[in-house]
Amino acid sequence: MRILKWTLLLMAAVLLWGLIYWNLAAFGRWFTYSLLNMPQGGHLSSAVEFFVFETPKVLMLLVLVVFGVGIIRSFFTPERTRKILSGKSETVGNILAALLGVVTPFCSCSAVPLFVGFVTAGVPLGVTFSFLISAPMVNEIALVMLFGMFGWKVAGLYMGVGLLIAIVSGWILGRLHMEKHIEPWVFDARMGEAVQEDAINWEGRIRYGLDAVRDIVSKVWIYVILGIAVGAGIHGYVPQDFLASFMGKGAWWSVPAAVLLGVPMYSNAAGIIPIVKALLEKGAALGTVLAFMMAVIGLSLPEAIILRNILKPKLVFTFFGIVAAGIIIIGYLFNILL
Amino acid sequence: MRKIQILGSGCSKCKALAQNADTAAKELGLEYTLEKVTDIKEIMKFGVMATPALVIDGQVKTAGKLLNMQEIKGMLKL
Incomplete structure (x- = not known):
């Protein structure tokens, strides 16, 4: 039952994500030229449209991919990678x-x-x-x-x-x-026994993905916005x-x-x-x-x-x-x- | 007396983990000591490959993860 609940929630989230994502360009145009009533082709309006379209787009892509990669990463710990290498x-x-x-x-x-x-x-x-x-x-x-x-x-x-x-x-x-x-001390470092790995189930992996989203997005959102703002300035x-x-x-x-x-x-x-x-x-x-x-x-x-x-x-x-x-x-x- | 150690060379996550562990132990009303291990050579003796790591009574509980208070409480109760 829990698996079913998670799957349904996930599907609904992805659907909603897609719906918003594919309408962002239209939203950017509407926001710039209708709501703010700016003239077509001006420096400022071109910069504003770039910013209003790119910011949510990049943030949404970031959330989706960080979540997906988080799930993938729950399969690879540094300990396991070391064992492979x-x-x-x-x-x-x-x-x-x-x-x-x-x-x-x-x-x-x-x-x-x-x-x-x-x-x-x-x-x-x-x-x-x-x-x-x-x-x-x-x-x-x-x-x-x-x-x-x-x-x-x-x-x-x-x-x-x-x-x-x-x-x-x-x-x-x-x-x-x-x-x-x-x-030289590196070679003397007596590595203690590694952390025991907990068995992790699918619910755990989804949580790991969500944690990654919270962790990364809370850290980089400000850089995204600043970067896009500078980019918008250059663009316009x-x-x-x-x-x-x-x-x-x-x-x-x-x-x-x-x-x-x-x-x-x-x-x-x-x-x-x-x-x-x-x-x-x-x-x-x-x-x-x-x-x-x-x-x-x-x-x-x-x-x-x-x-x-x-x-x-x-x-x-x-x-x-x-x-x-x-x-x-x-x-x-x-x-x-x- | 519980012994809590936070391994990490001073990154922001390490500080946050130390803070969470401190609050968790206080809220449980434990008698405890909290030590931040920042020397890289000392950290390596625990065998972790990612920081911050949480060590309770000499045993490595997690590495490379910022735990919240609830999670730390769960580990301290055992």
Whole structure:
């Protein structure tokens, strides 16, 4: 009976969600041009329409996907991922680690315990890095935002490229044999026995999904709104092709500049993507913009500082250097190919 | 005397978990000590791979999860 109740509730929720979602564009137009009675084609009205349409759209997509991914994640605990990865050979391990990075629950504040947990359990260093690169960069928030604003092609491209960078960078880091650049205490860390996993049923998984929604949406909604507001401003006021001269394909230095600019910046995908969309509209090249975005959410100064606890400076620099180089190459590739 | 430990290097979730645990124990009227373990080397000794983690009487109860008061009360009652 409980299962039936949950299923019915879930179906009703999804139906209602769809009904509202498909009418948002009409609502945006109605709100801007009828309710506020603004003139068609003006700067301000174009910015207002962008904001009124995109904000609920992105928030609704976020709720749906975070819930779905929450359910998926209830199947993958860090302990289980570690069990899968320990004892895998390096190349296969790199690929698996990058893929598991997408679905294993991860927060950059847990990067250190996770790293130590993996390495002491015999997961190779390069494989651990593949996981650490993919987990923050290829995440459900980035994918849902990209899907919502650019469609499935760009979202898929981003996911593929993010995984590629994680796999290749991790593999290279493994080849460099930098184990001696890990702080020695890591290897002395006597890991106590892991947490016992509770058996979890479907009701528990749905609760886990709802918890994830509450947790993530309460944290990122403000960034979504700010990001869309900035995006709306650019959308309405910056002239078309304004950015083409210095963020377009012609400017060769724009890709490394975008990465250098992105690393010290720390934002989550929710805030950065509306800005990315507005930049693209004004003539910035896709490769440049994607490179900027990956640098902002994949590499961050706070993460470097956290990792410094367990890695000696040389390894921190090598790690950031290789990933940054990978992002730059991808940026150029997109600008040349597309 | 119950011993409650919160493992975490000071992220906002860790602080919230410590707060919830404190309130939960108070409301149950327990005699308890609450300790925040922030040193990463000490945290690793508990074998957790995600923070914040809740440890009651030396036993890791959860890791990587911000529990609410009701959930913590349930664990403290046992």
